[in-house]
Amino acid sequence: MGTEALGPADRKTDRGGGESPHGQYANHFEVGHNAVEFVLDFGQVYADCPGTRIHTRIITSPTYAHDLLELLQKSIDEYRRGYGSIRGRA
Numbered sequence: 117m118g119t120e121a122l123g124p125a126d127r128k129t130d131r132g133g134g135e136s137p138h139g140q141y142a143n144h145f146e147v148g149h150n151a152v153e154f155v156l157d158f159g160q161v162y163a164d165c166p167g168t169r170i171h172t173r174i175i176t177s178p179t180y181a182h183d184l185l186e187l188l189q190k191s192i193d194e195y196r197r198g199y200g201s202i203r204g205r206a
Contacts, residue, residue: 144168154181 142158149155154177159170176184196202 140171142172144170146170149178149181153177156181 140158141160144159144161146157146159147154148157153175156174156176157170158172158174159168161168192202
């Protein structure tokens with residue numbers, strides 16, 4: 117595995133129209149839920165700027181939230197195998 121970034125757009129997923137989705141950096145995350153849905157907020161926060169700017173909200177079912185959890189865990193495990201531990205984490 118090289119050092120080049122492999123994003124979801126590089127995988128074989130039909131995006132209809134052939135355009136890549138717009139990418140937005142996030143370093144702040146909030147998660148909420150009720151009996152029927154999970155709400156995931158993504159945003160940016162920086163030490164030299166007051167406040168947090170939430171730029172994306174994803175609403176999904178508990179089933180798909182669980183699928184996301186498993187996918188993230190698989191991707192983190194794969195990252196660690198290829199690049200070692202994640203800086204700032206055990």
